[in-house]
Amino acid sequence: MYIVTANEMYGIDRYTTEEIGMDGKMLMENAGRAISERIESNIKNTDVITVFAGSGNNGGDGYVIARTLLNRGYQITVIQVVPDEKITGDARYYKNLFINCGGSISITGDPVEIDEALNQTDIVIDAILGIGVKGELREPIKTIVDTINDSPVRVISADIPSGLPADEGAAAFDSVQADYTIIVGYPKMSTFLQHTAPFYGEWETVDIGFPESAQTSLTRSVWTDRQFKNKMPDRKKDSHKGDHGRGLIIGGSEEMPGSIVMTVRAALRAGAGLVTAGSVKQAIPVIASQCIEATNLKLKEFDGVISGDQSIPYQNYDAIALGMGLGRHESTRSIVINAVRQVDGPLILDADGLYHIQHDLELFKGRTAPAVITPHPGEMAMLTGVSVQEILREPFAYSIEFARMYQAFVVLKGSFTIVTAPNGHQSVNTTGNQGLAKGGSGDVLTGIILAMTMQHEDLFDALRNACFVHGKAADLLVSNSHSVYDLMATDVVEGIGKVYRTFSAET
Numbered sequence: 001m002y003i004v005t006a007n008e009m010y011g012i013d014r015y016t017t018e019e020i021g022m023d024g025k026m027l028m029e030n031a032g033r034a035i036s037e038r039i040e041s042n043i044k045n046t047d048v049i050t051v052f053a054g055s056g057n058n059g060g061d062g063y064v065i066a067r068t069l070l071n072r073g074y075q076i077t078v079i080q081v082v083p084d085e086k087i088t089g090d091a092r093y094y095k096n097l098f099i100n101c102g103g104s105i106s107i108t109g110d111p112v113e114i115d116e117a118l119n120q121t122d123i124v125i126d127a128i129l130g131i132g133v134k135g136e137l138r139e140p141i142k143t144i145v146d147t148i149n150d151s152p153v154r155v156i157s158a159d160i161p162s163g164l165p166a167d168e169g170a171a172a173f174d175s176v177q178a179d180y181t182i183i184v185g186y187p188k189m190s191t192f193l194q195h196t197a198p199f200y201g202e203w204e205t206v207d208i209g210f211p212e213s214a215q216t217s218l219t220r221s222v223w224t225d226r227q228f229k230n231k232m233p234d235r236k237k238d239s240h241k242g243d244h245g246r247g248l249i250i251g252g253s254e255e256m257p258g259s260i261v262m263t264v265r266a267a268l269r270a271g272a273g274l275v276t277a278g279s280v281k282q283a284i285p286v287i288a289s290q291c292i293e294a295t296n297l298k299l300k301e302f303d304g305v306i307s308g309d310q311s312i313p314y315q316n317y318d319a320i321a322l323g324m325g326l327g328r329h330e331s332t333r334s335i336v337i338n339a340v341r342q343v344d345g346p347l348i349l350d351a352d353g354l355y356h357i358q359h360d361l362e363l364f365k366g367r368t369a370p371a372v373i374t375p376h377p378g379e380m381a382m383l384t385g386v387s388v389q390e391i392l393r394e395p396f397a398y399s400i401e402f403a404r405m406y407q408a409f410v411v412l413k414g415s416f417t418i419v420t421a422p423n424g425h426q427s428v429n430t431t432g433n434q435g436l437a438k439g440g441s442g443d444v445l446t447g448i449i450l451a452m453t454m455q456h457e458d459l460f461d462a463l464r465n466a467c468f469v470h471g472k473a474a475d476l477l478v479s480n481s482h483s484v485y486d487l488m489a490t491d492v493v494e495g496i497g498k499v500y501r502t503f504s505a506e507t
């Protein structure tokens, strides 16, 4: 499922009308009808419905919806919140059809009248503004949006909650708070931003007939259940452990032996053939007792942390993960610097590994094999020198900039994790829940990433599947045996098997 900006959506619209030859009116009719069908399956026959219609094509959708539901016997009226001369083009055409079918319209922006109407309404259809919103909401629309939000009615938004920007980057905005949004064609970027996603309520998309050829330039998408299943490699009956990858995980310190344990266990559960844990001698007994399937590599230590001054046989491994629980001691730094220079297979940097590399990012440019960074927004802010708020406001843009500049894969973690490839292609992971907002969840993800990296031909697929498994494990656990309160990172490791059993034919 592709994710679009407003401009990309307008481009698809233009292509469909100009190149394919589909009439714009037909698209609006298709949109309004498809939305009406979804509305019908979400309301009662007796519900009183008020459509709020604005001046643009979103208002036009509103008039198609009003006509469709009126003709199906619903009690429905339209409040047009802009003066009549603002209704032009296709929207005017559909307004006239609604009137010709006996529909009733009141034209008002008066908050008292609107409040009275809301008191007699069960369902609001929000068709005030679509993806064409610019800048701050003007009056009377701003007050109308506040009035709708203050009312207890159920709100269904057409395409996008009115006022909400479609794209990333907006700091402040006023928006209708929808209970449910029926999105036309493709989800917009703001569906997947931490600060804008809640305004959509529940959402789904409707197909209005855009041709597949309109999608060819799109490079941003949601990773779906089906894609996960298709891209998960089969295990051959006669495979041996070497076929599933030999991974090295370096991390841990005397004070933090736990995080590497979670990474190692996750890598093993996710299917790695052989896993070696490289750490200080003080951490190895903990790792060995918790992960008896792994082998251990005792690294030189300095005051309880891994010393930077040592050579590691990286060439013996198919992929390396580095950083969890390393600590931020100066003397550890050169192990990270050297790994970025020397590891000539896939290298995954996480947690304190990112801290140590922050001033030497240029080294990524000299690599011949791929590097993957797995920052949470705080770590991404550290790496890019901007605030966490800025990262959260424009996670797609900051990820692309980093991935292109340093030719690295970026896994920017969050409630919607964004995976970005060096060529700028991006994929959003929608599995996972707030039960994962706990120490250790990131360590588990890194282990899954390591295992997936060694099992997939394509690294972008590996990263997308890893994020999918991580979140899905949490989702399955929360829907069965756990809750978002008690879920622990170690439970997520055990949940990996549930994901495989749910999705794989080879259980």
Ligand SMILES: NC(=O)C1=CN([C@@H]2O[C@H](COP(=O)(O)OP(=O)(O)OC[C@H]3O[C@@H](n4cnc5c(N)ncnc54)[C@H](OP(=O)(O)O)[C@@H]3O)[C@@H](O)[C@H]2O)[C@@H](O)CC1
Binding pocket: 009, 010, 012, 013, 027, 028, 031, 054, 055, 056, 057, 058, 059, 060, 061, 128, 129, 130, 131, 132, 133, 134, 135, 136, 137, 138, 141, 158, 159, 160, 184
């Ligand atoms: N393929 C497609 O894309 C299809 C799209 N479709 C639908 O069209 C929608 C996009 O339509 P759109 O481009 O007409 O924009 P839309 O959001 O309705 O309104 C623009 C109006 O809003 C006004 N306005 C703007 N900012 C404002 C503010 N801050 N405060 C107050 N007013 C403000 C602005 O007024 P102006 O500034 O011009 O006076 C202008 O009149 C899309 O979301 C989908 O629902 C479907 O029908 C089928 C196919």
Ligand SMILES: Nc1ncnc2c1ncn2[C@@H]1O[C@H](COP(=O)(O)OP(=O)(O)O)[C@@H](O)[C@H]1O
Binding pocket: 351, 375, 376, 413, 414, 415, 416, 417, 431, 432, 433, 434, 435, 436, 437, 438, 439, 440, 441, 442, 443, 444, 445, 470, 471
């Ligand atoms: N509310 C949430 N919804 C979905 N996933 C979440 C949520 N909160 C955290 N996660 C996931 O949990 C992991 C947390 O990673 P991180 O912040 O590095 O944790 P830690 O460093 O404590 O291990 C990431 O994969 C992130 O995507």
Ligand SMILES: [K+]
Binding pocket: 058, 126, 127, 128, 129, 130, 157, 158, 159, 160, 161, 162
């Ligand atoms: K809307």
